[in-house]
Amino acid sequence: MQQTLVIFKPSAIGRGLTGRVLSRFEQKGLVIAGMKMMLLDEKILREHYAHLVSKPFFHEILDSMTASPVIVMVLRGVDAIEVVRLMTGSTNGRNALPGTIRGDFAMSNQENIIHASSSPEDAEVEINRFFKPGEIFDYSRADRGFVYGPSEI
Numbered sequence: 162m163q164q165t166l167v168i169f170k171p172s173a174i175g176r177g178l179t180g181r182v183l184s185r186f187e188q189k190g191l192v193i194a195g196m197k198m199m200l201l202d203e204k205i206l207r208e209h210y211a212h213l214v215s216k217p218f219f220h221e222i223l224d225s226m227t228a229s230p231v232i233v234m235v236l237r238g239v240d241a242i243e244v245v246r247l248m249t250g251s252t253n254g255r256n257a258l259p260g261t262i263r264g265d266f267a268m269s270n271q272e273n274i275i276h277a278s279s280s281p282e283d284a285e286v287e288i289n290r291f292f293k294p295g296e297i298f299d300y301s302r303a304d305r306g307f308v309y310g311p312s313e314i
């Protein structure tokens with residue numbers, strides 16, 4: 162099983178999309194292993210978006226990601242990192258395929274509803290950035306036997 166980090170950005174919270182987006186992950190069969198609401202600050206955002214700190218639009222990312230609390234979440238499942246990235250869609254909501262979260266809910270490159278870890282290495286670092294070990298729970302959903310075949314888990 163893999164774990165991946167998802168952030169429901171202020172664009173999801175402010176547009177009242179939290180429940181609808183969370184439903185997609187639940188109906189897919191992913192396990193919510195951890196979930197909490199928090200306010201992000203510049204320090205954690207400079208770490209999280211270190212690859213974008215030198216971009217001219219970085220201050221817009223800071224403003225956008227601190228506009229309201231966010232919900233951070235750890236989702237667990239077989240190949241969860243790739244599955245959640247596929248469900249998320251490409252960065253710019255205008256290019257993201259219909260059926261993806263950004264494709265269905267976003268018209269923006271910046272205000273694109275959620276963050277999702279992009280690789281196993283990133284997922285591990287990002288989960289540790291936002292969660293303490295005691296905040297992630299190891300349990301199975303009751304429908305596990307219908308979500309996966311026996312050789313998949």
Ligand code: ADP
Binds near residue numbers: 213273
């Ligand atoms: P992704 O979130 O798809 O992994 P990136 O890591 O490239 O994409 O970018 C992180 C976030 O920074 C994006 O989700 C988006 O909110 C913001 N961002 C990226 N590029 C731009 C841009 N050109 N203008 C404004 N915001 C951007």
